[in-house]
Amino acid sequence: MQNSHRLESGGCIDRTKLLSFRFDGRRLSGFQGDTLASALLANGIKVVGRSFKLHRPRGITGLGEEDTGGLVQLIDDARSTPNVRATQTELVEGLVARSVNCWPGPRWDLAGGLSLLSRFLPAGFYYKTFKWPSWHFYEPLIRRLAGLGRAPDGPDPDRYEREYLHCEVLVVGGGTAGMTAAAAAAARGADVILVEQNRVSPACGGAYPRSSSPSLRIFEFACAFGYYEDNLVAVSRRARGGRIAERLCLIRAHEVVLATGAIERPMIFPGNDRPGVMLASAARGYLERYGVVPGRRAALVTNNDDAYDTAVHLQRAGVSVAAIIDSRDTPASDAARSAAAAGIAVHTGSSILGTSGWHALRSITVARRGESRGRRIDCDLLCTSGGWAPTLHLYSQSGGKLAFDEALGAFVPGEATQRVRAVGRAQGATLPRTGGNTWSGDVGAWTERARRHAFVDLMSDVAVTDIAVAAQEGYVSVEHLKRYTTLGMSPDQGKTSNLNGLALLAAFTGRSPGAVGNTKFRPPYVPVTLGAFAGRARGILFSKVRRLPTHAVQDESGARMMELSGWLRPAHYAAKGSLSSTEAEVLAVRHRVGLMDYSPIGKIEISGTDAARFLERIYAAPVASLPVGRARYGLMLNENGVIVDDGIVARLAERRFFLTVTSGHAELMVDWLEEWQQCAWPDLDVVITPLTTHLAALLVSGPLARTVLSALKLDLPLDAGRFPHMAVREGALDGVPVRVLRTGFSGEVSFEIYLPWRHGATLWREIRGAGAAYELELFGTDAMLMLRLEKGFIHVGLDTDSTTVPDDIDMGRLHQRKSESFIGMQALARPHSKAAERLQLVGFEPVGSGDTLAEGAQVPCSHGAGRQGSITSSGVSPTLNRPIAIGMLTSGRSRYGEIVPVHHDGRRSRARVRAPCFVDPNNERLRDAG
Amino acid sequence: MQAEAIIAPAPVAAAAAAAAAATVPQDSGLELLPLPTRGLLSFQVSRQSAGALSALRSALGFEPPSRPNSATSLHDVHCLWISPRHWLIDSEPAAEERLFAGLAAQARAMEGTARVTRSSDCFDSVLLSGAQAASLLARGCALDLRDVAAPPNTALRTRFADVPIILYKLRAATFRLHVDVSLSHHLWLWLADARESFDSEHGR
Amino acid sequence: MFRINCPWCGIRDHDEFTFGGELRAHAPAWDAPLTGEDLAAQLFMRDNLKGVRHERWLHTSCREWLRVVRDTADHSGVCEATHVRAP
Amino acid sequence: MAASYSSWGLVRQATVGHGSWPRAWRAAAAKPSYRVVIVGGGGHGIATAYYLAKEHGITDVAVLEKGWIGGGNTGRNTTVVRSNYLRPESAAFYDFSLRLYERLTAELNFNIMFSRRGLTTLLHSPHAVNAAWGQLNTLHLNGIDAEILSREELQRRVPLLNFAPDARFPIHGAIVQPRAGVVRHDAVVWGYARGADARGVDIVQNCEVTGIEARDGRVNGVHTRQGFIAASQVVMAVAGSSSLVAATAGIRLPIMTYPLQAMVTEPIKPCLDTVVLSPATGSYVSQSDRGELVIGGGLDRYPSYAQRGSIAVTASTVAGLLEIFPSFSRLKLMRQWAGMVDIIADSSPILGFAPVRGMFINAGWGTGGFKAIPAGGWTTAWSIAHQREHPMIAPFSLGRFARGALIDEAAAAVIAH
């Protein structure tokens, strides 16, 4: 029957707006303002799912995030979502939900029988069993029984946002305490943000002092879930319509006020997990906020006076209250009086021996202390109230200490370490004192059956017996208890169970709950959608990639772009005729001329009185002796002597140098230089200017490079006499300032033209135009890798690793002639850095079949496991038309001519060791007569 | 947002246009305007000194910023504090040559302890203004950029939308952002996406 | 997300800064001719103190290297910084 | 000897209301002196005690734990065990560990739930594929299983991955170690503890060691919160606290302590049955038997002992995960935590005798020492028993730093796990 449990009036719902929804296929209706939970209860639905381990029926037990039973799967095409809390889901028209962890449904669940086996499944049973023949035999079934909802399998259509906010005062919690604190702070003129995970006003009519102050911002459906350093509070704000489903607000506040209220503790008794058993505060909340009576005939079980009020309220709303079962002998007199006035029977000094009902609650059995048989009382709602615990998750996350308050039976805020305070119910002082334990009598003397049926954590199916077993087996640290029994490890993170669990552990081990302590509080306070963490950082916005100055014209040139160390670069261009694109590009450079956008190369200018001295220390190569106008190849080492970067250092003027570093290290090396300058050598007068994205770099390489460039309006002589190999010149190209570096990484005469970034694309077109007559080819990074491979030049990080020192690549002579100190010098002097059996750079060529040696192929040790070397770069040389490779080999330089086995993908082949340079070993092509 | 195929090069201009196209009438509280290239010069010195400030003063004809994270200006020439050893001079492109000459002369006089670098090419710039500008920035930048915390003439280097930027608050609710030219398309894509969700939230 | 008070830029989130190592009171000169254990001590060995310690951080915004005083046991407040180099 | 755990035992206990389960390990009080004191009740410390007792008959041993055993990194790790290391020294060691893990459930009579489900490392570029071949060949030469999967094969095995051709990090294939897997972390600690205790080892909790006492270059005991305990052999196995404990013996270590985060989603029905690691996006993930996705990522980039991490790293780890598994976007994060890990320049551990005689260092596991627990404990115990370092761990001694002979495993540990 639709809305069978709804009162005629009352609640903050809008009765003019009827909303229809479906649950497990049934068509139901509720009102605007309902949560899914209140709407389910209004329709008399008690069983909404099954528990995690034993598949026991579960119903709504709470009003908000403390609920333990109302997890459902929302069905909405691509927006289907597992493990949604019915208590925190606003009802909307057309909502479709399904129960989780049961099949075919929550009332009839195939795995429900597990519950009958519960006595064989105590805490940690899986550590003791499932060992033979092996865990793999059981694992698939166990996995299928576990888990709750189902993960969607398509992309998420929702959008998420990130927002950084700042305020003087952040108030968490929009109850009376929070609203009062916020209004007061705003009245002082402070800039205030208040976040409330649900709606601000728990009672209708909004009696709260709603500030109209512009300095008060109120965010509803915004849950503070994490408290980090220096008052940074993370808040998840769920959408109210609009296209952003959830936003992650990172709020930095000068001061934080936690008005997070308190969470009620359930009482522990056999059968307390039966749907129909509910926190008293929840029952009252459903009544007041939604006009829903969660049952027709209620009973209350409690250890404090607070619950009496609820009983009276329920009675007034027309629910017949059959009994109050109070574990204390004497409730406060006014509580007793009000119950008497309402005609409610009070059973003091009593407890519940059991509950019954087919799935949902039908009756309870009540007994006085000492009695072993009790009286049956029919009821379909049992409100449970074991006192209150301040909600201090965030307080604890902030570093604030918690202290155990005996009278309250709960933890209260102790010393704070950040600028934060708890107010209202979260502070604890105003909470009703309890009458001791949430269970009755000596729990150690309970029967096995009673312990097994009295649940502590309804989400993880942790019963009193599990705590007893853990205590008995020695898992007596509260953290061991948690891990052994899984207490508090479910989606509710033990909001209503942790305290009861640790109190029981205390009882079983003869300690006080304060001495047992609580488990660590961690973010998030409530589960937060993963998408909200990522926010806008999805797809291309997840990680940036840099673009070349010629990016826009690469497309028309037929480039195949690829990301390389953070840059989008042409790997190669379209294939030409019978040759592969890379072959054609390599051959063009070798025989004619090629053009490449080389702009990602790291560029740094060093100027200042001490520029030369500075660089002499930086490079494992002589720099100070470099004449103006000349350039040199240099290695930069770290203090361990290992090569971290290589590149060209060119002297533009006496006190001005231009360096290139590998593209992947462009920024890192600037940091490195600055660290040395600022921290180690502050006395050196040096200015470090990063220029990587100031200057475009176009590389023209090949025997005809000079010919092509002479067609440009470049005011520099290019002949070898006046512009030799490894020289640098500054000039102008059609009025644009340029600097040109003559190098030869490709092995051919090469000019690197550096000019202002925005002129890069223009020059690109001009060079292409000028080169057309000479069949200039554009070439990409693949061709460049091959060109330098033919020359046996290393690529730092590809051919070297984090142990390679200069001598390993035969570059020891660069530093051996230095007289000045440089970084890494001491480490190079170690015997280990000079050992004969080090890996050294060599060339390899296949023997026999002539097949290419695979990149990544390894040279196995001649005896035993492991390797003595590896092929680090390999390919078929277009210039030589045969396979070539370079790599590292133990004592390699002394082994030229030797034939070694090569292992790849389970197969063996052979290779001859040789010098790494395959083309023009004497560099005659570079030192051209031109 | 749909991940843009990084394989297909989309001209920066197109993305910038898309970001700007989302610009709605004046009252929207948010305007986003890609700027034509600005004249930018970097003035660096090897160590902090009073000499640096007086060199700047002579070259610019006005007082350079004395406080970190701030800027001073005269007409359309702005001097932004970037670090204790680095200032960025942001001007009309037409003024760049004149300023360069003046600064270079000062640098020469400082005998190799100072350096001027033409930086116009290194940055793309965008102007962000309107009552909502700060709240759009708040989606990508952890700094408090509201008027109460960041007064006009605030200038600083920070990260926004996962890229390093130089941010210059010209006046209340008006920000000029300079972003590395090789990363500007990333910023435009980000802004276009943020703009879209911003608008959708504000019911547009 | 702790914060560091840059002497230039004021308080910023730590992720604007890059950690660059601990500062030692009596570090040998960068080019001291160390060998063996002494070299290893200089290159690799660290105090790695729990509690208040002095460290080197680069503020990536102003590109200044700073001396940061930080409590590694609990950095829930703002960490103060000064210039690493003599002014 | 502890009662044997079996299904039959479970049934028998059920009939008596589970009222007589014996303690898994005794609540031992520290004696005034021991032959061997092990500082740190994590996996390595307790495994060392177990193997000392079992393999070498040395039972006059105490494990001193400052809090509760397994409360350090072992109790908060993402439980990936693998042996795909590139240097032969490492490969031999870690594969030995994996083999010990494979039979540990039977050996300990405690189900450690070793789930051999493979470690699948995604290859996001042609260059990564090339590099993977280098790894595969190296692994094969080291005797370690490895295979490379094509994109199509991978798609068949892990259909939820992002195979969109225009993905920010397109997937070109994967390199897999089939024998890798996950292990129930707490069970490893408890299982070893139970085994060690049964053989007479004292496991003393809430007993922080405040100083290692050495005279004339020789250890003679430890100061603790419960008083001085004499011992001629002291093993230090305190992971993130290594520098602090070593300092009390006057030893400096090449270690920095960093936070490493991990997190879990709410439990969901099985949807992922291998461990997936994406070096390019900086995330890795597996699904536990309970159903949560267990997610890890890179270090927080500042030294810290605070055992918490920054939300920026949480967020970027999650964003990385969603790049490779876009459909996980609607799942919810249930808990996030951090450990403090001891990071060494070459990403290899320190195993060996200290400069102070009688002291053994087991440290520097960084982001990946869970997989090493059996071998770490086994070789540490062997070395103590024989008073010399086991040959398998000789390359991992502290001396390698003075020699400059680092064992660089940076490539094998590009990402934490």
Ligand SMILES: Cc1cc2nc3c(=O)[nH]c(=O)nc-3n(C[C@H](O)[C@H](O)[C@H](O)COP(=O)(O)OP(=O)(O)OC[C@H]3O[C@@H](n4cnc5c(N)ncnc54)[C@H](O)[C@@H]3O)c2cc1C
């Ligand atoms: C988030 C995270 C994910 C990880 N993922 C993986 C993974 O997937 N695979 C993998 O192989 N590894 C992983 N690791 C690393 C792995 O957890 C550790 O390397 C391993 O657990 C180290 O074991 P241990 O016994 O040395 O240290 P711990 O388990 O940390 O034990 C050290 C013990 O020493 C105690 N102690 C410290 N100081 C003292 C003192 N003064 N006196 C007495 N006791 C003291 C501590 O309380 C602690 O219990 C991960 C680590 C983290 C943090």
Ligand SMILES: NC(=O)c1ccc[n+]([C@@H]2O[C@H](COP(=O)([O-])OP(=O)(O)OC[C@H]3O[C@@H](n4cnc5c(N)ncnc54)[C@H](O)[C@@H]3O)[C@@H](O)[C@H]2O)c1
């Ligand atoms: N006995 C009752 O049932 C009851 C109920 C409500 C109010 N009160 C009275 O109200 C007064 C003050 O109550 P209060 O304001 O301290 O507590 P409260 O429980 O009324 O308010 C706490 C609020 O904080 C919110 N909250 C908790 N954690 C949050 C988080 N992490 N992020 C965002 N929001 C969060 C809750 O949703 C709740 O609205 C007291 O005098 C109390 O007696 C009593």
Ligand SMILES: Cc1cc2nc3c(=O)[nH]c(=O)nc-3n(C[C@H](O)[C@H](O)[C@H](O)COP(=O)(O)O)c2cc1C
């Ligand atoms: C593999 C693994 C799985 C975990 N699964 C859960 C879980 O399902 N629920 C939960 O609450 N915590 C889970 N945790 C986290 C622990 O609750 C805890 O946060 C972690 O062990 C760190 O300890 P601490 O938070 O007490 O510092 C898991 C931890 C690990 C290592």
Ligand SMILES: [Zn+2]
């Ligand atoms: Zn700064």
